[in-house]
Amino acid sequence: MIPRPLRHELRRTHLLDRIERSEESLVLLIAPSGFGKTTLMAQSARQGGRRSAWLSLSPDDGDPAIFNTRFLHTLREAIPEAHLPDGPREFIDPRSCARALNALDDHVLLTLDHLHLAHVNTLRWLAEFVQDLHEGHRVLAAAPRRPDLPLPTAFMAERTLLISGDQLRFTPQETQAYFERRGAYVPDLVETRGLSGWPAGLALLAANAHGTLSPLDLVRDLLSRLPSKVRAAFPEAATLEEWSETRARDAQLSLPDGWIEAAQDVGLPMTPVAPGRFVPLQAVMDVLREELGRTPERAAQLYRRAAEQAEARGEPLLALQHYERGGHALPAQTLATRLCSEYLWRIDYPSVLSTLEQLRRWQPLPPPMNAALALALIRTDRVQEGESLAASLLEQELEPDALRALAHAAHRRGERQMQLHYAQLLTQHARTRSQRADAARLEVAALLRLGRPQEAAARADVLLDTSQALHPLEWAGTYFTLHTIYEELRDPVLSEQHLRSALDLYESMHSHQQIAVCLNDLAMLRAQAGALEEAQGLVGRALDLIGSSMPDLRVVYLETQGDVLLWNAEFGGAAQAYAQALGAARQRHLSPLITRIQLGHAHTLTQLGDFPAAQEALDDAAANLPPTDQPLRAALTFTRAVLAFAQGQLDEARTLWQEDTSDSDLRRAYLALLDGQSGSVPLPGYLRRAHSVTLRGPAPPIKPAPAFPAAEGFTLHLQTCGSVQATLNGAPLHLPFSRAADLLAYLALQAQASRADIIRDLWDGSNDTRAVNYAKLTIRKLRAALEDHLPFNPLPFEKNLYALAPALTVHSDATLILDAEHSADLDLLRRAVQAHAAPFMPALEGEWAEAFRERLQGAAQAAGLRLMARAELPEAVATARHLLHLDPLHEATYLALLDAYEQAGDTVGAQGTYREYARMLDRELAARPAAPLRERYAR
Missing domain, CATH: 1.25.40 (Serine Threonine Protein Phosphatase 5, Tetratricopeptide repeat)
Incomplete structure (x- = not known):
């Protein structure tokens, strides 16, 4: 029976929507007691759109036969019309149960509470049952720890949704709404942070109208229920971030054997992370640290031991926390100094930042560490904060890393002269080889952006000599700089050679940020060489690698996506990619990138013929142009000329191109075109494609739609002109309702489609829950109708796409008519005209149906006219x-x-x-x- 709503129950709308909109057949709620698993499942079961069956497992369900008996009884009570199999309960076939539900005209939600009480054989039975459930049906299960379901990985990876305790916690907004609903004082984050959104703790706090209870009193009450021997030693668990019997023994704590089980028995909130390993709630740790602090000597001893063990395990940041809690300042600073030296050597600025910010919370940093912190802030996109810190340091004494930080800040803002100035100062005052190498790289980069590539190349030779004796990351950085120089000097072979050398070194050192940068540049080189699919894969890999951790770099990679599409003459996709990159650049206030992106965007819009939008993009590019960036200024002038040329303003285009004195093949090609010498200047393929419209080049080839191979043995014939009729191997095919027939015809003609495509084209794009559920029911019923006659799954769902199975050969009147449109075969022409005896699926409405109906009628008329002529x-x-x-x-x-x-x-x-x-x-x-x-x- 579905539990009744609680009096002050908070509706978990975002979680309910996530469950409702998910495509997974199995939803697992895994969290300890008090996280609202049962409440959420009851809310989901009470929602409309599905038939619900509820089963709460008890210890008796450890017997598979008892579970099967109760399981089938629950289903029969909730869904009496389901034709469930008979037989001995312990041998009931799970796939037969699933097929009985698949044959229903309704969706079913089966809820299983306390799944951890099930026997391993029961879990195996459930896995097979879930595997055979089709669209629309769902199993919702809850347990305090993840059950050992023997799920087939390849199949169930996309069919299982896991909602953990972290997701079940109340958000700050939910906490406020919950307290307001109960008419209680809404606490601030300081009061509730120890509870970390723990629903049971917040419920206790909200019920405490007079403020007599602390948010931690519930934890203290649970601790008081521990056996006395465990309770006496339990504060020592505060030194363990993750609880396990093994770690407690390694740390030489006084906790007796069985202390974890004792904590579980009293209901102490802990999140299981692995068998026998748990992470306690922050509120629990707050109480225990407070109690341990009452014995300062013991606390200092345990925290120092915990810090040393964390160092030995390779967890230096945790070690710093333990040194801080134990008050050990000197070893903390020694550790931080060693860590920062290693991190800077590896160019790992996020780790420098986290280390130094943690240390400066409780002790002042010496100047070299402050300079390293400033550099780390700038290199992790906190430019203004890092620049301010570096400038204040230089007022007191000259720290090379402060100069280094200011040079990088100028680089981020596109101020090339300032970048060159600080880089040259850094060269004079560098104390380490790493600082000298970074100074040379910054100087080379500034010279390149100032349009002085020959000077940059001369400086890079010195850089290569100094870098080989340094860390491989420094050497890799040198190769990368050489790549940029040869790219500027238009030597793609040497450019790619040095770039791949840099990438190899970065990958050997697992430097993800630098790997992503190399992948991005390599994507551009490969796209220019014509390997467009490889290029798209490389930039996609770069985006996946950084995720959301480096927002500035993400803007660059989004821009590269636009460039690659532009070089493939996929102008519509390029415009969308540039728009996405532009939005991200504006959010980050990256003026030089805004200019660069808008130049590509303007060129794309010009090729699409949207001249007003292209002019707006160019105006925005000019407004954000850094005053000293000469290459960007030249690119802006060139793109203005392309737009003028496209609009027929040939004199203005000529004037703009003549202002540019660079030796550019593309510029010479346009000027030759103005002089009537079309095609006289050979261009690389990527430039020909990107300028295919304005240079009157050939359109890019259209990629054929993927086709499924056909196999003999099973043939489906479809009539779509008029009412849909189908035969399978010559026998009439009964379809359960008209929408199933529409879907069959749609998939036969589209080859493959996502569920979103199906809903858009057959349900007019409605996101209404009823429409989505009806679409899922239609898919399931169509599959079931075909499965009655076929020994294989006729409608697989792979890579988020539906398609008729390759083993099913499909013939349709629509395909016949389309084939005849340009044919000279008299027999084919006759059959096509006869096939178009009525409009295509006249009862089907929507844009797709109308467009295909017109397309088919046009093809039939063309075939008919060709037949009449002969x-x-x-x-x-x-x-x-x-x-x-x-x-x-x-x-x-x-x-x-x-x-x-x-x-x-x-x-x-x-x-x-x-x-x-x-x-x-x-x-x-x-x-x-x-x-x-x-x-x-x-x-």
């Missing part, structure tokens, strides 16, 4: 009457019939056809036949 007069007349029956206003049919009569010498027939044609024009269009026809026939 057929004898009787067949031509019959064909014309057939076409006019479907479209009485089709003028080309009247004119073709006139030609047929003329060719046959039948003047009477021609006169009659002319009069019929003239009446149609007058009646329907208020028009007359063309003058030559009137002169010939009107007399």
